[in-house]
Amino acid sequence: MVEPSRPAPMPSTNRISVTTASATHQKLLEYEAALTGRSISSLASSLLEEILNTKLNEGKLHPTAVRLAEELVKAREHSLKSDHESELVTLHGEAYKLDAEWAKILSLLELPSTRNLLAQQAQLKAIDSDDVIVGVNMGWLGMVQSRKDLIEKAIHEYTGEKPKLHLQPVEVIDGSNRGYFTDGVWAENPVDAGNTFEDEMVRYGMNYGLNREHAEDVYEKYQGQPRYRIREEMRAATGADVRRLDDIHDSIDDANFNF
Secondary structure: OOOOOOOOOOOOOOOOOOOOHHHHHHHHHHHHOOOOOOOHHHHHHHHHHHHHHHHHOOHHHHHHHHHHHHHHHHHHHHHHOOOHHHHHHHHHHHHHHHHHHHHHHHEEEEHHHHHHHHHHHEEEEOOOOOOEEEEEEEHHHHHHHOOOOHHHHHHHHOOOOOOEEEEEEOOOOOOOOEEEOOOEEEEEEOOOOOHHHHHHHHHHHHHOOOOHHHHEEEEEOOOOOHHHHHHHHHHHHHHOOOHHHHHHHHHHHHOOOOO
């Protein structure tokens, strides 16, 4: 790849020697430097900078000198911007590669609820033959930890090796370049997963007092069964002998064996 041409570098800092107009000015600089704890050269440099800024604001510097300096600064900014953009492209490329590998690992998991959990609450940070680092949303670390054996099994199957899995808690999963995993596909834009059959059943169990993890485990055990059957098992898991009054629709569904 041909390297883009670089603008000429800014002139090196020149050392400027100035002779004061009078002995009084010389002594004034010496005393000011001593009283402020600065060297004379540092003080003189600061005063010169103030004078230049004042002259620039008042329009008292040669316009050609100002234009040339501004053009050089803009050229340097363009160079820095190009380097910055190139680095961003590289970083995004690495992130997309990790996302693609994570999607392949998730596709090897048998349980859909585990796949969806990891797609939304975890992110592959690094992978090699020795170690795999997965960032996990801090609030879901315990649930992901309980599925560590399943994740390691999928990783081993994907890599053909047995790298060590490290779960790294993070405050927020970076979703800027991530999609979601569903039906074996890594999609670009998230969709509302609140209408899926699994989520409906999990919410049902939670309404009867199960925590999400327990409700998901019940669903995974009885998935493929009719809706009424899964609801019965959700209620049984909580020890509920009768349906709640606000669960009248369940009776209708059960009567019709609505799958």
